[in-house]
Amino acid sequence: MSMRTADAIIVGGGLVGVATAIAVAKAGLQTIHLAPAGPPDRRTSALMMPSVDFLVAAGLIDDPANVGHPLTQIRIIDATQRLIRAPETLFDANEAGLAAFGWNFANSRLLERFHSVAATLGKLDIRDMGATAFAADGSGGTLTLADGNTISAPLIVGADGKSSLIRSAAGFPVHENQFEQAALVCDLDLGRAIGGASIEFHYPNGPFTLVPAGDKRANLVWIDERSVLEAARSQGPEALAKIFADKSQRLFGTILPVTPSHVFPLSTLSVARPGKQGVVLVGEAAHAFPPIGAQGLNLGLRDVADLATVLGSADRSQPDWAGRVSQRYADLRAADLARTGTMVDALFRSLLADMLPAQGLRAGGLWALRLLPGLRKQAFGIGMGNR
Known part of the structure; x- marks a missing residue:
């Protein structure tokens, strides 16, 4: 097994990716965040009060x-x-x-605020670079970067969107429509x-x-x-x-x-269990829905909150701690993902139905x-x- 570069590597520079990197670093893990700069996000997000309360409690926004x-x-x-x-x-x-x-x-304003928080964390190494390949090894894995270098960690978090490299390379079954x-x-x-x-x-x-x-x-x-x-x-x-x-x-x-x-x-995209063998999926790497019922980013932030909860009680002195984290995270998220996916899909299809x-x-x-x-x-x- 190669020498680990960090405790955790987060892949993806969107709102959920940055929030995840902050949460993981605040949990005390030496964290690398691969966050290549993307085009400006001109969309907005309607966040329900539980999500807003989480942002405040996590120090991601103030008022x-x-x-x-x-x-x-x-x-x-x-x-x-x-x-x-x-x-x-x-x-x-x-x-x-x-x-x-x-x-x-406005997503751009939230991202600006998240970046300002991330910049204050000593355990967070932010790199403006993407990954070109991922090899899972049963406990996390190794990422090949755009510059040809490799980095590895026992915990890998895919926050890299609908076309997630991490999800695909780690072999998560996915349902898409x-x-x-x-x-x-x-x-x-x-x-x-x-x-x-x-x-x-x-x-x-x-x-x-x-x-x-x-x-x-x-x-x-x-x-x-x-x-x-x-x-x-x-x-x-x-x-x-x-x-x-x-x-x-x-x-x-x-x-x-x-x-x-x-x-x-x-489109819709879902995985039944968003974690296994030291690999965790958050945000649209794990689930994506039409913008109905304001669930997209809300669900992604619940991913972050549950991962933070699991990391808060993890015993990292155990050699397989990352595998246990990924399994417990998957257990914790399964019901919410299934319930929300069913609700949004049924609501969207009901809006389109022509039959009496x-x-x-x-x-x-x-x-x-x-x-x-x-x-x-x-x-x-x-x-x-x-x-």
């Missing part, structure tokens, strides 16, 4: 008001014109005894402010969602067939503004795009959520990721 915007309401409008339509439904954080369901953050739909995202200026309400207009090929971004700003996530989104985007800002006004039923006056729009393909029974079930479900306080409370807990 969420300094970097984000509160989400106090969720308003759902069925705009499908289907035979059976769901009622308009409003969820208010006050019903759950909360000031807000969560906060909407590609959708015809894609997501168009950009920032908007509205004629009338939406306050703290996230507003979802449900259309046959997916929701058109406005997420509050302060004052009269909103972040748009529009899901539709990729050909429809690309055609709309190609028409330019003026035509897009008219489309946006129509899709929002002209409830918010003139809508102007203030950033370039980007179209992302949608599915329409009726969706409409009936929203009526029940509207009228039954106990069911609403349960839905709040599931959506927020309470465990």
Whole structure:
């Protein structure tokens, strides 16, 4: 066995990768973080309060008001014109005894804040370099870097996204599904402010969602067939503004795009157990969903929190400590990954369903959520990721 370079190596420079590197270094492990610089992330993330509380407790942010915007309401409008339509439904954080369901953050601002925290940690060696190969050896493994050098550790964490090198090379079975739909995202200026309400207009090929971004700003996530989104985007800002006004039923006056729009393909990806033999998967290396129910980064941060919990109680004097960490992490994450994956997949497919029974079930479900306080409370807990 080769000489180990560090206790742990984290691969991937996104939000979950940086948060993981910080958590692992704070647990006392000598940590190398392979974080090659990527293009600016212009997306936003709606983080529910358990995730926000974790960020504060982990020292990743201080006051969420300094970097984000509160989400106090969720308003759902069925705009499908289907035979059976769901009622308009409003969820208010006050019903759950909360000031807000969560906060909407610009990913770039969160990443900047995470980087500032990472720079203060003596046990964290950050390298602007990627890996070209990974060889698992039953307890962690060895990574070949872009410069040809190799590094190794008993604990390897793959935070390297949907196309994860770590997941593939370590032989994790993966289940994937590609959708015809894609997501168009950009920032908007509205004629009338939406306050703290996230507003979802449900259309046959997916929701058109406005997420509050302060004052009269909103972040748009529009899901539709990729050909429809690309055609709309190609028409330019003026035509897009008219489309946006129509899709929002002209409830918010003139809508102007203030950033370039980007179209992302949608897919699901999951592994049943995200850890084995000293290798751990976090974030989109382990799970990826359409942007429905605000679960993506929330689930990734729960990965980080559970890995930190496992490392906090690990006995690293044992020769197989990393293998035990990966197994315990997989045990701890299995139920949450299965539950969230099932929920998001069912919700997304229900939005696209044309058959009358599915329409009726969706409409009936929203009526029940509207009228039954106990069911609403349960839905709040599931959506927020309470465990």
